[in-house]
Amino acid sequence: MATAAGGSSKTWRAYLSSQAATNEPAVNARDRIGRGPWYNSKGIRVADDVGELHGDTLDQARLGNNINLATALTEKGERLGGVFDKQNCTIS
DSSP: OTTTTTOTTSOOOOOOOBOOBTTBOOBOHHHHSOSOOEEOTTSOEEESSHHHHHTOSHHHHHHOOSOSTTTOBOTTSOBOOOTTSGGGOOOO
């Protein structure tokens, strides 16, 4: 997807974990994404390190990372829908 969007010169990391299976160990996304820093598709920094990304300490949790509606973008630089956006909200 990143290559198709013109991002072939960048290293992209999917934040995915998996459970252990027969002859395959579990994969923890936190352990495989690297040390950081991480940037979105427009080059905006979203976290410097794993601790900031996850809020490991009380101070890090209080400050938070830089992932929000303005910075959570697709590989094409498009905004992701939020919880209250019409396409993501079902009201009965």
